[in-house]
Amino acid sequence: MALLNHHIVWSRDAQASADFLTEIMGLDPAVKLGHFVMVRVTPDITFDFMSTDREIMAQHYAFLVTEDEFDLIFTRVQERGLTYWSDPRHHDEGNINRLDDGRGVYFNDPSGHELEIITRAYGSGGLEAEHPNPLLTEELAESGTLPTLS
Structure with a gap:
């Protein structure tokens, strides 16, 4: 069985989006890893925010x-x-x-x-x-x- 580990979330500003999620949801602070700003949303899953200038769906x-x-x-x-x-x-x-x-x-x-x-x-x-x-x-x-x- 494959388990979901992380999901990349494209954002205008990765840090601002990660901070928003942690503050609204009451989650642990985000951790920066390279170009990702990672938020642990469950014990096994992170949302890895990544800034982009491309169109965001x-x-x-x-x-x-x-x-x-x-x-x-x-x-x-x-x-x-x-x-x-x-x-x-x-x-x-x-x-x-x-x-x-x-x-x-x-x-x-x-x-x-x-x-x-x-x-x-x-x-x-x-x-x-x-x-x-x-x-x-x-x-x-x-x-x-x-x-x-x-």
Whole structure:
């Protein structure tokens, strides 16, 4: 089995983007290694920020956090005056979602990458949840069965 070790994140300013992520998420300070500014996002995975003048294709990074971590991170988002949304298409500005009976919110980093924090993994509430993930109901309607991740 192959395990993800690191992900290169193109940025306008690698240090500024790494600092943003560590401050917002409450992570350990970034470490500079050559032209990379590395942030440990899990015990086994780093985001290796790299500055570029090329066009940056915005990426999406979702973090599963505890309820307490959500409160801390969301407070930092609000204190910085960042725009946030309850949905990935950025239609519902200024709100969070309650999918799978958890909480989730989207916001952007300085280079335009979309960060998401969620307290429940997608689909984990099942159809019994008060706020089921609409992806589950769409999948059930299309295929007649619910997906399973193993």
